[in-house]
Amino acid sequence: MNNIKFYKYQGTGNDFVMIDNRDEKFPASQAYIEHLCHRRFGIGADGLILLQNDPNYDFRMVYYNADGKEGSMCGNGGRCTVRFAEDLGIFKDKTKFIAVDGEHLADANEAVIALKMGEVHSIERHDFYDFMNTGSPHYVAFVKGIESFDVYNEGKKIRYSDEWVARGGTNVNFVEVIDNETIYVRTYERGVEDETYSCGTGVTASALSTFLRFGMKSPINVITKGGNLKVSFNENFTDIRLVGPAMKVFDGIL
Ligand SMILES: N[C@H](CCC[C@H](N)C(=O)O)C(=O)O
Numbered sequence: 695m696n697n698i699k700f701y702k703y704q705g706t707g708n709d710f711v712m713i714d715n716r717d718e719k720f721p722a723s724q725a726y727i728e729h730l731c732h733r734r735f736g737i738g739a740d741g742l743i744l745l746q747n748d749p750n751y752d753f754r755m756v757y758y759n760a761d762g763k764e765g766s767m768c769g770n771g772g773r774c775t776v777r778f779a780e781d782l783g784i785f786k787d788k789t790k791f792i793a794v795d796g797e798h799l800a801d802a803n804e805a806v807i808a809l810k811m812g813e814v815h816s817i818e819r820h821d822f823y824d825f826m827n828t829g830s831p832h833y834v835a836f837v838k839g840i841e842s843f844d845v846y847n848e849g850k851k852i853r854y855s856d857e858w859v860a861r862g863g864t865n866v867n868f869v870e871v872i873d874n875e876t877i878y879v880r881t882y883e884r885g886v887e888d889e890t891y892s893c894g895t896g897v898t899a900s901a902l903s904t905f906l907r908f909g910m911k912s913p914i915n916v917i918t919k920g921g922n923l924k925v926s927f928n929e930n931f932t933d934i935r936l937v938g939p940a941m942k943v944f945d946g947i948l
Pocket residue numbers: 708759764765766767768769770771830831864865883884885886890892893894895896
């Protein structure tokens with residue numbers, strides 16, 4: 695026993711081990727984090743997040759993928775970290791924190807966390823897909839029959855293609871337009887190397903891409919395997935919000 699307290703949180707089924715690391719005592723080695731995230735040998739999670747102090751913000755969020763490596767920004771993880779900080783009594787109603795991609799604002803109420811995402815300034819448009827960075831890199835392709843689509847194999851093929859390996863890897867989103875204000879998104883996640891139940895930065899990228907390709911207006915409702923999110927944005931993508939539930943599942947001692 696290391697006598698470290700951990701908490702398990704989830705946001706639309708994207709789940710995280712959360713550690714209050716304000717004393718910076720957590721031994722953050724890759725092997726240990728990978729072990730804790732393992733669904734058979736550990737607690738089981740898509741990632742692990744350290745909540746740390748920062749002199750200029752309410753807190754700092756440090757995110758690791760399930761493979762134990764520090765990742766780029768995680769939207770659902772950000773929403774869960776905000777809920778965690780609220781539960782720890784760090785803020786009430788509104789917060790400002792820092793993550794690997796910069797500053798984030800968020801509002802919390804009992805039902806949802808609304809997280810302001812980074813601005814998106816450049817989007818690569820291709821015939822069959824868009825690519826952008828919403829804090830993490832995202833490939834977005836539109837498909838029909840999303841519920842029976844082979845996300846794992848098709849996503850893996852793209853993620854491990856020579857082009858994307860050379861570019862540092864990517865998360866891969868498959869999207870179907872459901873109605874005038876709703877899309878369904880499924881994501882193969884880099885660093886988890888599997889489909890997750892929901893990916894916040896991926897959902898954000900998918901909504902922006904749906905606006906560009908089909909003119910769907912903000913706010914866009916997003917269905918994922920783990921529940922529903924909403925993405926609102928202005929048309930130059932400088933004010934993007936990811937809104938949805940985030941909650942504690944259990945806690946324990948390591
Ligand atoms: N699940 C995360 C994305 C994690 C990004 C990660 N897979 C990477 O590319 O490093 C989210 O909700 O935005």
